[in-house]
Amino acid sequence: MTTPQQGLLPATRRALLHRIAVAQAEERTPSLVAAVVRGGERVWNGGRSSSDGPGPDENTQYRIGSITKTFTAVLVLRLRDEGLLDLGDRLEKHLPGTGAGEATIADLLAHTGGLAAESTGPWWERTAGSLRPNLSDVLGEHPLRHPVGRRFHYSNTGYTLLGALVEEVRGVAWAELLRREVFEPLGMLRTSARPLPPHADGWAVHPWADAMLPEPTQDYGLMEPAGQLWSTAADLALFAAFLARGDGRVLSDDSLREMRTPAAPTPAEDLPDGSSYGLGLQIQHRDGRLLVGHGGSVPGFLAGLTLGVEDDVAAVVLTNCTSGPAVSEVAADLVRIVADAEPRVPEPWRPLPDVGVGDLDLVGQWYWGTKAFALRLTADRLLALEPLSGSGRRTRLRANGDGTWSGLEGYFAGEVLRTVRRPDGSVDHLDLGTFVFTRRPYEEGAAVPGGVEPGGWRGLG
Template identity: 75%
Template sequence: MTTPEEELLPGTRRALLHRIAVAQAEGRAPSLAAAVVRDGRAVWHGARTSVDGHGPDENVQYRIGSITKTFTAVLVMRLRDEGVLDLGDPLEKHLQGTGAGEATVAELLAHTSGLAAEAPAPWWERTPGSLRPELADVLGDQPFRHPTGRRHHYSNPGYTLLGALVEKLRGASWEEVLRREVLEPLGLDRTSTRPQAPHAGGWAVHPWADVMLAEPVEDLGRMSPAGQLWSTTGDLARFAVFLARGDARVLSARTVQEMRTPAAPAEAADVADGATYGLGLQIQHRDGRLLVGHSGSLPGFLACVTLSGADDVAAVVLANCTSGPLLGNVAADLVRIVAEAEPRIPEPWRPLSEVDASVLELAGQWYWGTHAFGLRVTADGLVSLEPLSGKGRRSRFRDDGDGTWTGLDGYYAGEPLKAVRRPDGSVSHLDLGSFVFTRQPYSEGAAVPGGVDADGWRGIG
């Protein structure tokens, strides 16, 4: 239950209901269910029409298709964090004989492996997985469509390989590892590989008539890590909280942030939408807002989960139709409605409890050549460096505990920052990945590569 302070305002709730009602009616979906998360908990659930004679609530299962890939990516990142593998490892190092071993783990996660988008015929989403018992049946004789690492090309077989990698390194089935390492720790007890009542049936809606056709429900077999799961708006709301904040029992906040970071360029058709891909997550800039999540579809079902970290708002939308409402648009609109109607209240500013004098000494104005920057020491223990005017390179830096800092984001992500001191202990300049920042533009006597003209600043004579 939510407290009065956590509940959405009546006007916001009505706007959310209106949006999903329009989506269900205009998209001609047999049913549609949605949830909104704010401040780490579900604060709204809505649904239209019925499943098995009653309105679908947060416990009714729908098939979620490719959102399954994000769960598989979590399992792979756990292996990385444990040191079992490195993202730069070629698949062949851990899983031999696939015919696709030159692709790295990171390339498989980000869909830059060059593998085909689909498995060989027959159409894998509508046929039993028993037709593809081996990895060779999923990959075919010519598994690659592009050179590895060259471009983003979405690949379902690529995630089948990642599932097989998890099985090989864990010595257990993908389903068992998923249940033990993700579903149980996060309390996702209504997420499963096979439907559990109550669940929605999948339907195809005729494009030119208001009639429906039942879709088959196939066990995808080897393809399961790419799209097998069933889930609910309640469980996916909890999963969205995990993707935003991490959970020490599964993955740290730093690792889920890494998953949310672009790892692949946009496909040509998506450039206008600012769409990219992270490590198992889709990333999109929409209406000035960075949205991260994943969509999914299988015959009879559509699904989407998306979150805005800046607004601390996430949305889940599920429908039981093969085509119809554009759930990515619906989910983005649900996030926007809440974020705009009830903007996030920032945490109160508080000063540092203590400050290192040698760090405080660095605060203030610095120059990279003639470009003016400001260095701030913030209450979260970080330092930030950003242009004093206009656009330019900006980053936050983490204290490494040895007089150096490491960039966390922006252009200088991963780059080292250190204060270079003179023999008397005073600060000469900042060294940022070899770039020199001085207190004045080209400070006289500073160690500026190429030297500083001894005649100094002057006008035109």
């Protein structure tokens, strides 16, 4: 089945095809397939192959490597949303005896658990998982490489522990949980822990000659939650649409927002170019665009999924070679091509269905000291605080239902905004995490910490 291509202009479709054709030809990969999602719908897919005749398409399975980690993270956050665990819980509380139990669940999701990058023993991606039947075989005698919570250190073993955690709490195998709780609700019927026909074979391409060597296909055993999955461009397009727009059957909007919020203290040399890591998602600022997603690499396969958050455009790229195109960069280029050629058309402005007098009391211009801020009520019933000029702390706030509001991001994330009223009910000032905002700068008689000089404003004379 091929998706109708009329969703994009002919010039845009040709630019997308040109980009993947260049990647497949110049980087010498046996095949490459890609898909683009806009507005929650797959609007383009394409493929290139070194074989004569029909090549792989959007329904051909490829191994997706570490994109698997994002799926594992979704399972963990589902447990949190159900109240079965807290991200601040130490692993030891739910999965004792690992030797890495001081790490919190959030640490493991964000790769700050201090764990080794790889499993002990031979290269786990090219050897059978049966060589590592127990967690102790994966972690070894000394599983930590860094102090817990101190730095970002990408860890496949950390996601092995998260998979074991999910199985322990649910009492169901990791792969079966993914099928029930993620794949089936999202309609991802061609995503699985084992390959299903038709699927691509994995190859190594000789670095100095146009020759290929088959790569072995291994089941990773306990390491499955770090990189086992097989999927298609069409299925990953569905997953990208979920990451962009959410689906309450799988995960709450708040949890998706949390996944794409930077969570890791990251040394600049470890994640260059403005990159960071959230909870199971890589985050990058590229060409002024916020991109989230994940890459994947296992012997024989490369994969990339990238979402341009503000543009509401996502791209998936899959190849079957051990080293070849920088697929995450190709995916980012596909997002850029669509976003630049066909910018997102904003939704029509519509007034809110109801606005309370109390809401209007809050909006408008406020001063923190002498710094001017605007407080606006947005279409999604959030308050947006931002400086009127220059740089300054900004945030969006959500109503708590008791007259207070909680910050969602930036310096004021988690801080509470309280409205302080005069005896007549009018607003005297706002208190946001002890920051006092008044209607006029250092207004006489206002509750400004430290007081206001009684003489008021004056000149030099």
